[in-house]
Amino acid sequence: MKSxxxxxxYAVVCVSIFVLPSSGQSQTYKGKELVKAELLADTxxxxxxxxxxxxxLLRMAPGWHTYWKFSGDAGLPTEIKWKLPPGWKVGxxxxxxxxxxxxxxxxxxxxxxxxxxxxxxIAPSAAVSDSTVKLVAEANWLVxxxxxxxxxxxxxxxxxRSTTSAPANAEIFARYRRLLPRDWPGGKVASxxxxxxxxxxxxxVKSATxxxxxxxxxxxxxxxxxxxxxxxxxxRSESEIIFRVPIESASPAGAGSSIDGLVVLAQHPNxxxxxxxxxxxxxxxxxxxxxxxxxxxxxxxxxxxxxxxNLMPCVLPVISLKIFGxxxxxxxxxxxxxxxxxxxxxxxxxxxxxxxxxxIALKAAxxxxxxxxxxxxxxxxxxxxxVIVLVFALDLFGVFEISLPQSVTRRLxxxxxxxxxxxxxxxxxxxxxxxxxxxxPFLGTALGFAFAQSPAIILLMFVAIAAGMSAxxxxxxxxxxxxxxxPKPGPWxxxxxxxxxxxxxxxxxxxxxxxxxxxxxxxxxxxxxxLLIISIACWMKGAFVLPTxxxxxxxxxxxxxxxxxxxxxxxxxxxxxxxxxxxxxxxxLRGDWQAFTPERLQADLDxxxxxxxxxxxxxxxxxxxxxxxxxxxxxxxxxFQRHAIVKLKADWTSGDPVITKLLQRFGRPGVPLYVLYPxxxxxxxVFPELLTKGIILEKLETASRTVASQ
Amino acid sequence: MNxxxxxxxxxxxxxxxxxxxxxxxVGSAAxxxxxxxxxxxxxxxxxxxxxYVVLEWFNPxxxxxxxxxxxxxxxxxxxxxxxxxxxxxxxxxNAPGSExxxxxxxxxxxxxxxxxxxxxxxxxxxxxxxxxxxAKNTPNMVVINxxxxxxxxxxxxxxxxxxxxxxxxxxxxVKVALDESLAGKPITTSTTKPYGCxxxxx
Numbered sequence: 001m002k003s004x005x006x007x008x009x010y011a012v013v014c015v016s017i018f019v020l021p022s023s024g025q026s027q028t029y030k031g032k033e034l035v036k037a038e039l040l041a042d043t044x045x046x047x048x049x050x051x052x053x054x055x056x057l058l059r060m061a062p063g064w065h066t067y068w069k070f071s072g073d074a075g076l077p078t079e080i081k082w083k084l085p086p087g088w089k090v091g092x093x094x095x096x097x098x099x100x101x102x103x104x105x106x107x108x109x110x111x112x113x114x115x116x117x118x119x120x121x122i123a124p125s126a127a128v129s130d131s132t133v134k135l136v137a138e139a140n141w142l143v144x145x146x147x148x149x150x151x152x153x154x155x156x157x158x159x160x161r162s163t164t165s166a167p168a169n170a171e172i173f174a175r176y177r178r179l180l181p182r183d184w185p186g187g188k189v190a191s192x193x194x195x196x197x198x199x200x201x202x203x204x205v206k207s208a209t210x211x212x213x214x215x216x217x218x219x220x221x222x223x224x225x226x227x228x229x230x231x232x233x234x235x236r237s238e239s240e241i242i243f244r245v246p247i248e249s250a251s252p253a254g255a256g257s258s259i260d261g262l263v264v265l266a267q268h269p270n271x272x273x274x275x276x277x278x279x280x281x282x283x284x285x286x287x288x289x290x291x292x293x294x295x296x297x298x299x300x301x302x303x304x305x306x307x308x309x310n311l312m313p314c315v316l317p318v319i320s321l322k323i324f325g326x327x328x329x330x331x332x333x334x335x336x337x338x339x340x341x342x343x344x345x346x347x348x349x350x351x352x353x354x355x356x357x358x359x360i361a362l363k364a365a366x367x368x369x370x371x372x373x374x375x376x377x378x379x380x381x382x383x384x385x386x387v388i389v390l391v392f393a394l395d396l397f398g399v400f401e402i403s404l405p406q407s408v409t410r411r412l413x414x415x416x417x418x419x420x421x422x423x424x425x426x427x428x429x430x431x432x433x434x435x436x437x438x439x440x441p442f443l444g445t446a447l448g449f450a451f452a453q454s455p456a457i458i459l460l461m462f463v464a465i466a467a468g469m470s471a472x473x474x475x476x477x478x479x480x481x482x483x484x485x486x487p488k489p490g491p492w493x494x495x496x497x498x499x500x501x502x503x504x505x506x507x508x509x510x511x512x513x514x515x516x517x518x519x520x521x522x523x524x525x526x527x528x529x530x531l532l533i534i535s536i537a538c539w540m541k542g543a544f545v546l547p548t549x550x551x552x553x554x555x556x557x558x559x560x561x562x563x564x565x566x567x568x569x570x571x572x573x574x575x576x577x578x579x580x581x582x583x584x585x586x587x588x589l590r591g592d593w594q595a596f597t598p599e600r601l602q603a604d605l606d607x608x609x610x611x612x613x614x615x616x617x618x619x620x621x622x623x624x625x626x627x628x629x630x631x632x633x634x635x636x637x638x639x640f641q642r643h644a645i646v647k648l649k650a651d652w653t654s655g656d657p658v659i660t661k662l663l664q665r666f667g668r669p670g671v672p673l674y675v676l677y678p679x680x681x682x683x684x685x686v687f688p689e690l691l692t693k694g695i696i697l698e699k700l701e702t703a704s705r706t707v708a709s710q
Numbered sequence: 711m712n713x714x715x716x717x718x719x720x721x722x723x724x725x726x727x728x729x730x731x732x733x734x735x736v737g738s739a740a741x742x743x744x745x746x747x748x749x750x751x752x753x754x755x756x757x758x759x760x761x762y763v764v765l766e767w768f769n770p771x772x773x774x775x776x777x778x779x780x781x782x783x784x785x786x787x788x789x790x791x792x793x794x795x796x797x798x799x800x801x802x803x804n805a806p807g808s809e810x811x812x813x814x815x816x817x818x819x820x821x822x823x824x825x826x827x828x829x830x831x832x833x834x835x836x837x838x839x840x841x842x843x844x845a846k847n848t849p850n851m852v853v854i855n856x857x858x859x860x861x862x863x864x865x866x867x868x869x870x871x872x873x874x875x876x877x878x879x880x881x882x883x884v885k886v887a888l889d890e891s892l893a894g895k896p897i898t899t900s901t902t903k904p905y906g907c908x909x910x911x912x
Contacts, residue, residue: 073846074908076870104805105837105911107846142773142872147809148907150773150872227864227903248735249901 027143027151034061035143037153039135040117042173045162046133049126052165053173054157055119056080056139058112064145065111068098070221072109075148078118078141085133087125094119096179097262099270100217108230110219111144117176128161135159181262181276189598191661192279194258201245202234203279205263211238213265218243219276221260225249228259299464306468341477343421345470347428349463356462360455378655379518382619383527383573385433386511389504390531391538392430396501399535400542432469510619517618517653523580526572533568537561591632592640596650598658604646605680610703611646615663615673618653622689623672630691639700645676678703734843736863736900740854743839745801745832748817753799753830760856762796762891764884767803767840767909768831769810769848770820773872774906778849779824781874783882784866788827791888798828803840808910810848811835837911847906851884855891862887864902 024038036059043052067075098110190207229246266274516524616623674687744754778784804810853862869880
């Protein structure tokens with residue numbers, strides 16, 4: 001079938017060469033033909049609504065050249081203005097990688113010699129009434145040898161309307177398509193980093209691919225008023241190259257911290273084998289789904305996500321403590337309740353705004369930033385959280401009471417005394433710290449959007465999330481009458497309090513599981529040893545540091561506690577835990593899942609397989625939920641098998657930078673992310689963060705259908 | 711500081727030295743030069759200290775230069791500002807044998823034929839003055855203040871085309887820079903990307 005179509009296409013191409021009217025025009029100067037211009041289409045007919053490519057072919061006399069989009073120190077880029085029927089659209093010029101010429105006086109220009117095809121995508125409207133369509137273009141160029149001559153031509157190309165079409169001019173289009181710059185490869189293939197010092201930008205490219213190309217250069221594509229000097233190679237090694245790009249605009253700061261351009265790789269300068277990677281100002285190129293929704297939609301998602309955070313399993317124990325506080329407050333004055341609620345919300349806001357500022361600072365410093373993993377990929381963060389959770393649990397059990405140094409009872413949790421604003425504030429803060437691993441649905445997308453934006457929008461987004469998370473409490477405080485619906489306080493509250501302690505222990509188990517996933521069983525055991533000592537210290541405080549005890553006795557016990565915690569910290573954490581190795585993700589693979597690497601993905605796609613990638617992490621509860629209920633369900637497993645889809649697991653538990661890059665390419669700040677690559681040439685399909693069996697099965701069906709129909 | 715850092719600093723210093731051959735930035739001292747004009751008279755920049763000086767790189771064959779002379783735009787500017795006591799030096803830095811290189815005779819002919827109004831058309835066949843200013847295009851414009859500092863360098867106007875019809879709708883950066891300078895105001899646009907043909911250096 002396939003070859004039949006192709007054969008027919010060739011036949012049509014051959015015929016069409018003779019049938020189609022030639023539309024070439026020449027630019028002559030002093031009797032010499034300098035440039036011959038004509039239009040070429042990659043199709044023999046126009047199918048309404050079906051996009052095709054059209055190219056301006058310029059053939060230059062030997063020694064003469066026309067210019068690239070950025071012409072360099074002299075010259076002008078070629079311009080094409082289209083006159084198209086109403087409803088038709090034309091894309092930007094797809095500029096092939098140019099040749100770089102340096103003339104005496106250090107004059108560098110970028111252009112094309114002999115011949116160039118400037119291709120543009122044309123999208124015809126869905127309704128075409130005429131049986132033939134005339135496409136008219138006005139082309140302007142500057143052609144230079146020693147002297148420069150402006151040229152122009154009014155060109156036209158007539159194509160018949162049809163219900164089917166076959167490729168035309170395939171060879172030349174393919175030849176110039178090969179010369180188009182590619183998107184930044186990302187992943188393990190290449191990394192790019194911009195740095196600004198004074199009026200200079202430095203682009204640092206790291207890639208093993210560089211070793212195969214002796215000639216590597218950077219061709220700038222400055223935007224707007226930016227004036228760039230000549231990029232120069234500052235240093236180069238096997239797999240790393242640093243370009244210095246001077247900015248010569250009057251106010252270099254206005255040019256931003258990076259510029260667009262091409263990293264051009266070749267065997268020798270201007271080699272025919274040259275290929276190029278396009279750098280983009282924000283290196284977070286989104287593949288597949290580009291967020292096109294407006295900022296308010298995303299802020300609203302942030303707000304919704306914030307509300308949902310309250311129900312996440314990692315937050316619930318702390319939240320229940322707050323509800324518990326409300327129950328106690330039920331009988332108290334409205335003002336008091338309001339103050340406590342505002343303080344709680346203040347804690348939530350403080351954490352989120354603090355986090356936003358930190359992320360903005362990191363982003364400004366050129367670091368890659370991500371959400372959940374930002375904290376949870378770090379085992380010491382998880383460890384610190386474990387300690388906090390344990391200490392709170394022990395407090396709830398009544399082993400000891402947390403009190404701030406001044407024995408003026410500023411209780412954090414059992415706030416029976418007057419000053420519970422501080423306690424509420426810390427509760428809010430604590431609840432939010434625990435919320436971070438649960439990137440709730442909506443929140444992922446919203447944050448992914450925000451991270452690619454300006455600092456102001458990042459901040460706004462976090463404020464929206466904080467507002468969402470604190471909304472229920474503020475509402476309850478503003479309408480204390482609703483507290484009526486909560487039960488009356490009584491001795492039962494002691495039991496609830498102790499029960500909450502067990503919920504916190506459950507959270508602790510989860511944290512230990514994460515530590516185990518990161519540092520193996522040994523890591524989890526050494527961490528537990530440290531936690532045991534912490535528990536003993538807490539018990540010592542509860543049993544011996546009593547208000548009735550003498551100052552001397554209290555001091556001795558406190559000192560002992562301190563020494564105990566310090567010594568065990570140094571031994572268990574600084575020594576044993578630190579020396580445990582990062583657990584390999586392979587050990588967590590189960591069933592027919594394989595560990596993800598960009599190479600494996602590429603290899604599987606090259607072999608013609610469809611590939612499903614599960615971006616996951618041990619600490620990601622949403623991921624675990626999806627895996628248990630959807631991905632590992634019999635129906636889905638069977639569907640994967642039936643369609644012979646390769647299943648890859650990208651484990652982000654320890655924050656693998658390769659996976660971080662990929663997450664960013666999909667505009668996601670963290671896991672979960674589910675992507676189906678139907679085939680080599682198809683766009684990847686991105687699934688929502690909360691999976692259902694239905695959506696997986698449906699997409700698997702459609703994907704395998706499109707692959708089969710090719 | 712490790713070896714790598716030291717090496718990086720060294721290479722950037724070297725690169726900086728190489729780069730120094732490029733255009734001296736706005737705000738720096740204008741390099742002095744001494745060239746003969748179409749009549750064989752020698753002009754040096756230092757003799758015009760205390761006055762505003764405009765430098766204009768020139769190539770009579772270049773379509774971008776022709777755009778501004780064919781339309782009378784350049785002559786009008788020259789007339790207006792030399793009338794206000796400003797020195798206007800047109801410089802031809804194209805090497806002998808390349809198009810646009812003028813002998814003294816040819817230069818005189820162009821000046822009378824095109825009815826130009828500059829203070830002098832200077833011949834720079836060795837490209838010394840051109841290289842000192844990093845002039846890469848024709849036209850390429852530089853404005854120097856009475857203290858001998860460069861206050862503007864770049865294009866003549868905002869529309870980088872060879873089409874004379876675009877002149878009326880473009881902003882003439884040189885005119886704006888001179889008017890602002892003469893009025894004692896700071897210059898709003900002091901650096902732009904020059905456009906035009908390349909200077910054909912030796």
